[in-house]
Every structure is written in structure tokens, then in C-alpha cells.
Amino acid sequence: xxxxxxxxxxxxxxxxxxxxxxxxxxxxxxxxxxxxxxxxxxxxxxxxxxxxxxxxxxxxxxxxxxxxxxxxxxxxxxxxxxxxxxxxxxxxxxxxxxxxxxxxxxxxxxxxxxxxxxxxxxxxx
Numbered sequence: 001x002x003x004x005x006x007x008x009x010x011x012x013x014x015x016x017x018x019x020x021x022x023x024x025x026x027x028x029x030x031x032x033x034x035x036x037x038x039x040x041x042x043x044x045x046x047x048x049x050x051x052x053x054x055x056x057x058x059x060x061x062x063x064x065x066x067x068x069x070x071x072x073x074x075x076x077x078x079x080x081x082x083x084x085x086x087x088x089x090x091x092x093x094x095x096x097x098x099x100x101x102x103x104x105x106x107x108x109x110x111x112x113x114x115x116x117x118x119x120x121x122x123x124x125x
Contacts, residue, residue, distance in 0.1 A: 002027045002114045004034075004096050009119030012086055016123070020081040022096030022116060029072070032102040034079040035060075036070060037109055038121075040092035047107025048094075051079060060107030063089070086123045093118040 008020040022034060035050035047060030049070040057070055067085040072078070079096060098114040099106040106112070 002098065004098070004114055004116035006094060006096055006116045006119040009094060009121045011122045011124065013125050014087055014123055016086050017082070017084045018086065018121060020083065020094055020096075020119060020121075022079040022081075024077045028074075029077050029079065030074045032098050033105045034072065035097050035099065035105060035107065035112075036079075036081045037095045037097055037112075038090075038092045039095070039118075040089075043092075045095070045109040047109065049081065050099075050105035050107065052105055053103065056105075058105045058107070083121070086121075088123045091121060091123050094121050 003025045005023050031053050033052045036048045037045050039045040050058045051070045051072050069082040071080050095118045096116045097112040100111050100113045
């Protein structure tokens with residue numbers, strides 16, 4: 001069974017950094033696109049970044065451009081989201097996900113086949 005597990009969230013001050021990890025079990029991530037989504041309190045889940053199996057990157061949130069970076073390490077079966085210059089509005093639960101068509105990225109939360117459980121990110125002084 002495909003499973004994704006996020007880690008690396010926490011409480012950080014504005015301007016700080018976190019690196020989120022998304023580890024896969026039960027399957028090899030090499031051939032799959034993997035996306036990061038987030039959900040702030042009272043808001044809908046939104047796409048942030050996605051990375052294809054070949055390393056192509058798609059951004060779905062203009063607010064994180066220049067601050068967040070997505071990458072993957074197939075040897076570790078893991079996808080990362082490096083978050084720098086964090087702002088209070090980045091607060092939320094961050095999820096990694098595999099799209100229904102696992103070979104193509106999607107920023108649509110309704111087009112996901114597998115979700116992780118999420119990791120909480122709180123940016124506050």
C-alpha cells in the first residue's frame with residue numbers, strides 16, 4: 001500500500017527556515033510526481049510546488065516563489081520542501097501527495113490519489 005509520511009514541521013519565528021521531508025513506503029517514488037500542498041486554518045487546501053520524476057518543477061503559489069524550494073532524493077525515496085524566509089501567513093498543515101495520474105504534476109487537491117497525514121508548520125514570534 002502506498003504511504004507517504006511528512007516530517008520536519010514545527011514552530012519557527014518569522015524569517016526562519018524549515019525543511020520538510022516526505023518519505024514514501026510501500027512503493028518507489030522514482031517514477032512518480034510528488035506535490036506539496038498546505039492548508040491554513042479556515043482555508044482550502046492549496047498546491048505549493050510539485051516535482052516530476054525527471055526533476056521538472058511546477059509552482060502553484062506565487063507567494064512562496066523565491067523562498068521555497070522543492071527537491072527529491074530518489075536514493076532516499078524522499079521529497080523535500082525547503083522553506084526559507086517564513087512568514088506568519090505560511091502557517092498551516094503541509095501535506096505531500098501523489099497525483100491520480102502519478103506521472104504528471106497537479107496543483108488540484110481534488111486530483112490526488114495518495115495523501116500523507118500532514119505536518120504542522122507554525123510561524124509566529
